[in-house]
Amino acid sequence: MPQTLFKQTDAFDRRLPSTTWGRYERYNQIIGGIKLVQTRSKTNKCVNSDLDTIFCREDDTGQCCHDERSSSKSYFLDVNKTRQLVKGLDHDAAFPDIPLGEGFEANDRGEYEFWLLVNSPIEKLRNRIIYLANYNWVDLSTWTVRVEGLMYNGELGLFAKLEILFTFLRGGSVRPSVSLDTVQSNPYRDRLARILALDTLFVVCFLFFIVTELREL
Helix, strand or coil: HHHHHHEEECCCCEECCCCHHHHHHHEECCCCCEEEEEEEEEEEECCHHHHHHHHCCCCCCCEEEEEEEEEEECCCHHHHCCCCCCCCHHHHCCCCCCCCCCCCCCCCCCEEEEEEEEECCHHHHHHHHHHHHHHHCCCCCCEEEEEEEEEECCCCEEEEEEEEEECCCCCEEECCCCCCCEEEEECCCCCCCHHHHHHHHHHHHHHHHHHHHHCCC
């Protein structure tokens, strides 16, 4: 755990002074923004009719259960079922910078994407979160929500892709999982002398070959 929270070695496994532990997190910069990606399951008629009385109390379609094997690509914004977090205001007044329906329409892969740009003011970012909550972006049909971000650490010369996946189980619990992949921005650092030597050897061999061929002409 300490090695994860407070990086103790650099990109080449050289031990860092204890006074610099924690800089790995402190100097990580988010590139571009954070992307929220949702996948949804279709609603189906409950196999056990007794479940209809539990799940369909506010549903008129009679399809209130969810099959994890089927995914939905439908537009699911319903302005009549908002949480009214911004009371007394219409959409244009409450969310002037957000088109109505942003994040509620699936792409070609059946995913619902929503962006939080890092260069946006904090109030604007907060308003975008309120927008999602107000229109119930996460509801009973939500299958997974994936939080993706690309980061750069200039001190260690590392790019990192962070992915946090929230899986919404049918029993009501949420199961999180974290994936982090890193790549060096300069894979040849500390190897410059060796590379220059090899390049020089290649040039010498190439010139020797040219001179040999010219002498035979």
